Amino acid sequence: MSEGYKIRSLSEIVNEILSTVRSYYDAEYAYYIEKDRGDIETIYEWCDENIEWQRDRMKLLPEERQPKWMKTEITDTTARDYSVFLPISEDVTAVLAVVGVRRGGCTIDLMRAIVQYIPQAIALQKMQKQLRIPRQQKKMQQQKKQQ
Numbered sequence: 001m002s003e004g005y006k007i008r009s010l011s012e013i014v015n016e017i018l019s020t021v022r023s024y025y026d027a028e029y030a031y032y033i034e035k036d037r038g039d040i041e042t043i044y045e046w047c048d049e050n051i052e053w054q055r056d057r058m059k060l061l062p063e064e065r066q067p068k069w070m071k072t073e074i075t076d077t078t079a080r081d082y083s084v085f086l087p088i089s090e091d092v093t094a095v096l097a098v099v100g101v102r103r104g105g106c107t108i109d110l111m112r113a114i115v116q117y118i119p120q121a122i123a124l125q126k127m128q129k130q131l132r133i134p135r136q137q138k139k140m141q142q143q144k145k146q147q
Contacts, residue, residue, distance in 0.1 A: 010125045011044075017114060018046035021098060024110055025082070028100030029054065032118050033070065036092050038063030042122065051100075069097045075108050084111045086119070094119050 008016075014032060022030035028051050034042035045055040058070075068074065069083035074097075076082075083097035096115040 010121060013121060014044045014118060015046055017118065018044060021096070021111065021114065022046050022048065025098040025101050025106055026103035027098035028102075029098065031058070031095065031097045031099065032115075033058075033095040033097070034088065034092055034119065034122075035070070035095060038066070041092070067099075069099060070095060077106060077108065078104050082108055082111065084108055084115050086115045088119050 018030040018032060022028075028048050030046045032042075032044040033040055040059050040061075043055055043059050045053060045058070047053060058066075063071075067081070069081040072083075073085050074081055074083045080101055081097060081099045082101060083095055086094040086096075088094050094115055096111050096118070098111070
């Protein structure tokens with residue numbers, strides 16, 4: 001890796017993906033959500049300029065009040081919202097959605113191609129964090145021995 005290469009955080013990567021997806025569909029919002037049955041476990045949001053963030057409000061919604069795009073795939077490209085689902089495990093589903101689409105008629109191919117990579121990036125980050133902890137503990141033990 002070159003010295004000028006900057007490793008970006010997971011949030012930066014997901015935000016860049018959502019920004020690109022939101023822009024492509026000219027939507028008000030783009031969301032990536034992981035749901036365990038009906039409960040929202042993970043949520044990332046990117047919204048257009050001068051549009052209010054809804055992430056915290058969305059996370060607190062009980063399942064019966066969640067919008068349609070969160071409950072079922074919407075692949076009709078004449079609709080106002082689109083969503084694609086990807087089962088991650090038996091109980092967990094990833095949802096990639098664009099809400100308030102202003103440029104209808106675009107296929108959902110981009111969303112289908114992208115949705116599979118976000119949960120992989122999240123899983124990799126979790127694994128990296130788990131690997132860092134033993135290294136940090138070992139380093140601290142060595143420092144204590146030197147004292």
